[in-house]
Amino acid sequence: MKVTLHEVAARAGVSIASVSRALNGEIASARTIELVTRAAAELGYIPDQRARSLKLGATRQLTFAVADVGNPVYVQMLRAVEDAVRESGYRVLISSTRSSVEAEIELLQSLLRRHSDGLVISPLRVTEDFLTALDRLTIPAVVIGRLPDDHPYDIVRTDSAAGVDLAIDHLIGSGRRTIGFLNGPTDTTPGSIRGQAFAAALARTELPAAEEHRATAADFTFADGLTAATELLDRAPGLDAVLAANDLLAAAVLHAAHRHGLRVPEDLAVIGMDDSELASQLMPTLTSVSLGSAERGRRAAELLLARIADPSLPAQQVIIPPELIIRDSAPS
């Protein structure tokens, strides 16, 4: 038997308007508050979110869209988002888009149904269709990543090119001379940026920058990384270091190296990117470029809350600097 405002009002002997006011801290007499509070408690009244939301125009739900729940980098982001948002009484809806633009666009369309008050999205591929769908959105969105300049969204991103530089400098500094790169798909934002950054970093040095020192995995996953890493080590036996575009790909390099009889870090130094929890779980522990995933999550959530509070705010761009976390796979 459902208990609504009416039941509480009847029990308290007041109108439903008074119940609503008393419960929401609006103006009400002490006596009303007393009666209503007791009646509500006795009946175990809980306001219906949907009705409230319909009336108020806000759902108190935020959506956080990630490309792949299996990628550990999102774990920290998600926790940070939840923490930043908890105080404000929002619930966080996680949506896993499976690295598919279609799924992302579908999500954006479903958001038009107004089940969320805001969106934090970390798109892997920024296509025209994606941008169109994003522009159609009727709720605020914060993008973790990059967007063409003419799209006025709040953006939180890292400087992964600088991150690549940190990694390369570290490898060179520790005496490595033939550095390979295992990238993810280059039609993704991170794949494209990191790939270019790697080429640029090598170009600044005297080091060999052969095409066969680079490989591209079909996706940013361990399984695809394993295939590509095996190929890479087959093809370029002279490598003494490999930078991988994320930690899952780096884990794959560790495995491929082992199969090729290479010791890490003695024969081959390996560096990942993301500094996810996986980095310390691997063996040897993984030197990784932290791209501030927790920080990005936190800042994105804050920007979103700020924009929900005041939609007229100018769009902001926050850049989180990368940091090299040195562990055993590529020591000093």
Add this chain to the structure above:
Amino acid sequence: MKVTLHEVAARAGVSIASVSRALNGEIASARTIELVTRAAAELGYIPDQRARSLKLGATRQLTFAVADVGNPVYVQMLRAVEDAVRESGYRVLISSTRSSVEAEIELLQSLLRRHSDGLVISPLRVTEDFLTALDRLTIPAVVIGRLPDDHPYDIVRTDSAAGVDLAIDHLIGSGRRTIGFLNGPTDTTPGSIRGQAFAAALARTELPAAEEHRATAADFTFADGLTAATELLDRAPGLDAVLAANDLLAAAVLHAAHRHGLRVPEDLAVIGMDDSELASQLMPTLTSVSLGSAERGRRAAELLLARIADPSLPAQQVIIPPELIIRDSAPS
């Protein structure tokens, strides 16, 4: 500028009732359908989920509550739940309860606000308060795990005791004689069951079953596992195998073994439980007891959908048998 039924009705020159019927495939003339469909398309009309939900009593949202988004076992469960539910047009809301009973109870209470039509929950600790909150729920819930017998919920669980047996038999079969156990907190359901199963399994054999061969991590995490595993190997240097209560703890054993100068599997065989994605990412790859997490997720989602469709269904209990997945950390 918001477009509602009224705008579509005005443009199509019909009543809002007709718009609703035409759009929902209710009875309507071909001409009305034609007019309405076009008007809706031209205006980019998207029905408001909240209003629909309020009227219909259903939100088309399901909640999936996991203890820790950082635990890779939930990745497969989540994917399976999403897949099983996709066809039915439900959105899956992931809630991360951070291994805290309080957070779980808070979640159950928030569910009373009716933002979800159903819940799949995998509780770590089944306390009285938890059960009370579960019983108060006004929407169907499916539990992944165990519950006292007198609670008539749909349950999907594995037989982790049988899983422990598989692991022990495998270790004995491959010549191990001094088997340690790294458990998670024993006040959790899995911790308690797996701990007892380990004791029982050893009791059936001739093997030594000393108290100092067992250790308990403060939580089912890598970090807590590392502390406990290090202690265990310090205290019991004679072990030739360790079974860990999940894959994260097993990863910790791998690290602790390395620090103790033990080779895996030569000096120490290691087996995990869950057969999560982490198992093949570790090095050596981890032999692990699959507890059918994807299957549990899928079955739980199916039970939930069935119960939403027909709340009068008798409560079911589904048991997924475990399976040993042999990899390098404990080969045949």
Add this chain to the structure above:
DNA sequence: CTGAAAGCGCTTACAG
């Protein structure tokens, strides 16, 4: 087949 009306459960001007 169609429209006017009621109602899902709330919140909030508006009178009093």
Add this chain to the structure above:
DNA sequence: CTGAAAGCGCTTACAG
């Protein structure tokens, strides 16, 4: 301070 009423955007008996 309080209550009656309107309305958020839908769906669906009920007449016609």
